[in-house]
Amino acid sequence: MTTVPPAEAFEAHRARLFGLAYRLLGSAQEAEDAVQDAYLRFSGADRAAIEHLGAWLAKTVTNLCLNRLTSARARREQYVGTWLPEPVVTADGTLGPLESAERRDQVSLALLVLLERLTPAERAVYVLREAFGYAHREIADVLELSEANCRQLYRRAALRVAEPEGRFEAAPERQADLVASFVTAAREGDLAALERLLAADVIWWADGGGRVTAALRPIEGRDKVVRFLAGISRRFAPDTEFTAAEVNGEAALVTWAGGTLVAIAVPELRGGLITRVRAVVNPDKLRFARQQLARV
Structure with missing residues (x-):
């Protein structure tokens, strides 16, 4: 290795x-913690013995995340609501x-939810293969498993996250246009316009985590979702502001109340209508996005 200072050498890999x-984790805060832990391990390691820094760091972060996934699964079994x-x-x-x-699909909320079906090892193999293009031999080195085992884990993972229909039907421009229409209708309190944007079988998931009031179960059907949105509108008006942002590779509705970020809702489209909405309202889960939007 070169004599580049450890902090500088590490920073070149931090974003990746x-x-x-x-x-791997579905949590920005936990991801930051895992990356910081990797830096601490790197700063205390025999750096002269590290032949390929990128591979060493990827292996370190993956193993740190595998440890976290085991405890995270237990916590999520006790999670309040969706x-x-x-x-x-x-x-x-x-x-x-x-x-x-x-590439957008690989970071979408829809796929990250599906990845919760996987064991930690399956998830690691799937992410390294699909999102980062690792060969099975390289994945085997990272996870210290046989190449044949990694292939089997990948096949199993791919089957478990597969859906009958693709997840990326809508072009980004179409999705952005539809979310812009959603933002306009929300700002104007135009429930009729909102209704026209929703598929008859639309499903709305809300994640409040017990920290704020949120629907504990999915809201299914256009009429029920519209009534739900009408209730929210009455509750938060007139201090509510709606904007749009690209979130997890998709156009999303961002809701502010009194200048505070209170919700991010990511719609899923099919046939030109909104068929699924995943709304995060848990303030703990909005902290990372809030910091990002404050820098815009």
Whole structure:
């Protein structure tokens, strides 16, 4: 290795490591902690013995995340209401370049929710393969498993997160236009316009984590979702402001109350209508996005 100061050498890899940790954990705050722990291990390691720094750091972060995933699963079993990943604003490149539908899909809330079905090892293999393009031989080195085992874990993971329909039907421009219409209707309190944007079988998930009032179960059907939105509108008006932002690679509705970020809702589209909405209202889970938006 060169004699580059450890902090400088590490910083060159920090963004990639954060992207890896976030995809593995679904939590921006825990991802930051894992990356910081990796730095502490790196600063105390025999750096002259590290042949390929990027590979060494990726292996370190992956193993740190695997340890966290085991305890995270136990916590999520006791979570109040719907659990959703922490939203991350991605227009600034925080999760790397998302220039294709497939890359956006790899950081979408929809996929991160599906990854909760996987064991920690399955999730690690799937993320390293799909999001970072690792060969099975490289994944085997990271996880210290046989290449055949990694292939089996990947096949199992791919089957468990597969859906009958693709998750990235809508073009980014179409999604942005529809979210802009959603923002306008929300600002004007135009429930009829909101209703026209929703599919008849729309489902709305809200993650309050017991920290704020939120629907504990999914709200299903256009009529019920519209009534739910009408109740929110009455509750928070007139101090509510609605904006749009790119969140987890998708256009999202951002809600502010009295200047405080109170919700991020990410819609999923099919057939030109909103079919799914995942709304994070747990203030703990909005902390990272709030810091990001404050820098805009």
